Amino acid sequence: MTTSRRDLLRFAALGAAAGGLSSFQPLRAMNGRSFAPQTNDKLFCIFLRGAMDPLYTIAPTAALDPTYANVRANLLTPVGITNPPIALGANALLSDHWRILANPQGPIANQHARFVMQIGNPLGQKSHFDEWEILERALQPNGFGLSEDGVFARLAKAAGFDPNLPMSTVGPNLQRWFRSPDLIAAHVKSIQEYHLAHEDWLGTTPPIQLLPPTYDAAVHAGMQSHYGQAGPATSPGKEAHAVGKFVLASEAIVNPLPLVPPPHNALQFPFNITERNNLPASEPELPLAYAPGFYMMRQCEEAMHLLETTTCSVVGVDVHGWDTHVNQATQRAALDPWVAKALHSLYLRAAQLSQNGHPTTILVVTEFGRTVIVNGNGGTDHGIGGWMGIFGPTVAGNTLLTHMDPASWVQLGQLAAGPDALPVKTDFRTVFREYFRKRFALNTTQMTAVLPQPPLAGYDAPLGVFV
């Protein structure tokens, strides 16, 4: 007899139930509190490690800011495009990636998208830790932490999430947001039991039979080629299934998906989903950017599935590859399509989840902006003013350019000779506090427990992001 990995898990769960493991007692039994959540809301958080450069995400046109176009022309010229004015209009996340911009069932068409520009820590020094340690550990100005709980762990306690499955995260960086010594035991138990109940979803026999065999095989072959590994039981094999399922299952929701062709197809990335019957057989040109995209899609599928099928209220994924010091143009050209696909699919599923009684928000955050001018070896360095994207039926209308009027764009060219970084106009805590207050109904006391430090005065103007 051969015992499989899944068999072991099943046996483990049965044994755990029979044995009554003391270490797996849920918090309810530990402290006697009631854990009825204050709302039915759910949050999907995507953390892009590094900076999704706002000046590359929503790029000004050359007509609006010719100085800026000259300063960043080499960054803004993607593969196959040499005309800077075209590049400036084409190579940004929103303008090129039609799934977000043009899809009639997408977030923008439904007035469910908000983009906050020039957001960050007004006192930041362009460090990875400027913003996120404040969220994670409630860092004081002197650098000492106020809490061992991460911000979402504090939210879970304040908002009364179900301790049996309070939250979940995929990826090492965002784990800091969910960390809590008190919640580990319940977390471990819940995640085990969840996977036991849904063990097929990441297995070799996906329950959603949407993958054309040729597509599945091509994705799988590409994964094997990239990783140099083979076999359906390997991690790449699992990722291939998850990637295909994530994208295609989402598109099936709006079947038939209006396959609007992109305005041009100059960008090179591994698998063009719109051409699923004509997949490239060779390894992509940019293996650097190949893994993060796939990794991101697998993570999104895993996390969204948790959100859809359990009492889990908050999930998060973190995706590396955004600290693009060198070769920003090529790296973004490979990464942006994956973000567009992820946002498109997540929005469709969030909308359906909302219709089922769980208003769902997708929050995309990055760490900082990037400098305006190009540095000594052809990239950009850490800036200050960043970008945040918020999607879902909980979002009030579309605002593409918060604080970014034409006057601001004109100033960008001047920044090349000056402070060299887009300034912060909104403290990042403003959005988090608005969300926690509006959607999770935190009162003042609870808010202080979750975010002990308020936004800096002068950078806390209400944005009205959420309905």
Place this chain on the structure above:
Amino acid sequence: MPARTIAPGRGACLSVLAAGLMSSAIAQTLPPIVALACVPVSHMGTVDDPEAHHVLNRLTFGPTSDLLAAVKATNGYTQFLQQQLAPGGITENHQLLSIRAQINLPFTGIPWSTGPLVDLDDIRLARLAHATLSHRQLNEVMTEFWENHFNTDFHQLSLWITQKVTGTPPQYINTYYPGTNTQHVQCWMEWTQNEMFRTHALGNFQTLLRELILSPAMMVYLNTAGNACVTGGAQPNENFARELLELYTMGKYHAVTGLANYDQNDIDKVAEILSGWELAKDLVNGYPLVNPQEIASGHCGGAKTLFGGTVLIAAGTAAQQLDELVADLTAHEPVRDFLCRKLVRQFVADAAAVRGGEDDLVSAMKTTWGTQGNLAEVLCILCSSQPFQAATYRWQRVRSPLERVTWNARIWDSKPTTTNNVVDPISFQQPLEDVADMGQALFAYMTPDGFPLASVERLGSSTTLEGVIAGGDIYRSLAPAIRYGFWPWPFSQTPEFYPYVTSVLTTAADQANPTLVAHTILKRLYATDGTPSVDSAAVATALGNNLQPSDLASYGSDLARGIAIAFSFRNATLK
């Protein structure tokens, strides 16, 4: 509170430990045999099982039966620490040497263009094999510590290499070295850096830091290669300068004062100091290497003032300013504080490393650090201190996935499969996959902060789930260790992982006793079966009443259930 002895005696020199036979294959990479000024405090009293587990959990990648017995002998702990702090005197495991030879490490003797190619799985296997098999365990623990501290990502090296291409096919750098495979070059970069860490793991930090800055993997990963100071134009790339200060040497805030250790001006100046380097194509002894080379025209050579005027760097060439920066950083107080606290976190506990934790120990380590960063001396102070030995800090550190896998292999005295006395690398395939599934992609962790060191950051949902699954893999393969004669695979199949282990239950009656089996498993893993988090009764219940020697199938299911339960205890993730 009574005063505690933190620092062991200093001033005396240990006699140089007798050097054992060393393989010529790795002799050039061995650390020098050092004479320690620090004499570890003789351990007082008997080392019992829990303490021996603790010592070996921290100083090695996991206890083995032999090491447990050695440490428990009279003065065994002190002797073991002395030996491990002088790794050059320890004869290396011949099985490890066999694996290195099979993989053609460390890339000697065969030019890239014609030699056997090395791929990512090869160097991952080598890294796991060193951790599992090396007799120089403390040196390997520190090698892993520096590898993670100065993390680089294999995948992010390829673009730089590919950019050298002008011909086709694009995956070869034909312009410089016809026929050279990109992944092979990536492996060379990563593995030579790993060997550098192995060489200097217990040497001095100043040398290690300089070698690190000019290691091809780091130069490419954080953009020192090609970084230029363009007069009247672009400023140098700040990527490495920022991480050098923030992650590698001092951290943003001082752990005691809470003051910022540096500001943006310091980053700008350090970036200028580190400008003017390129990885140049070169032929060295017939090998096509990429070596660091100064580009005078790209260096900002003026004098600089750093850290509020406390450090002055004189005008000079790129190499001169680099040497000065490295020397000044090594002796800088915030650097000593930051790195000594990180070592305390690694070897003692997270709580011991923060302000107000074990500040006296940190202070003693900082003094011993000196101006060059005497790592063996600092570790001698640390690992023979009372905080290191304190029972309150046992089972407080969360293992990394690599540590979990190696611990499981070593705790059961596992041996890799051999054919005609040659180690079969297949033994490491399943463990390697388990490490990756738990979220630690060796040589491919993307961000420069490396796999999290803080315990609470190592526990996430996906890591937890995969840890349990990996535990199932490991214990399915280790079933023969529990019960003599048990064999979970058809004999025609290739065993997946370490099948040849010593059985600990040798009679049918013992094997059929769930309580005894549970006790044996847990005692072996944790040196105890009676703590609140290690409950042998739960495992015994899971094992059930079907432990009949004649019923292998049933026994297999029950055993699998029981061992998976045992591995699900929280202590399975802790050390």
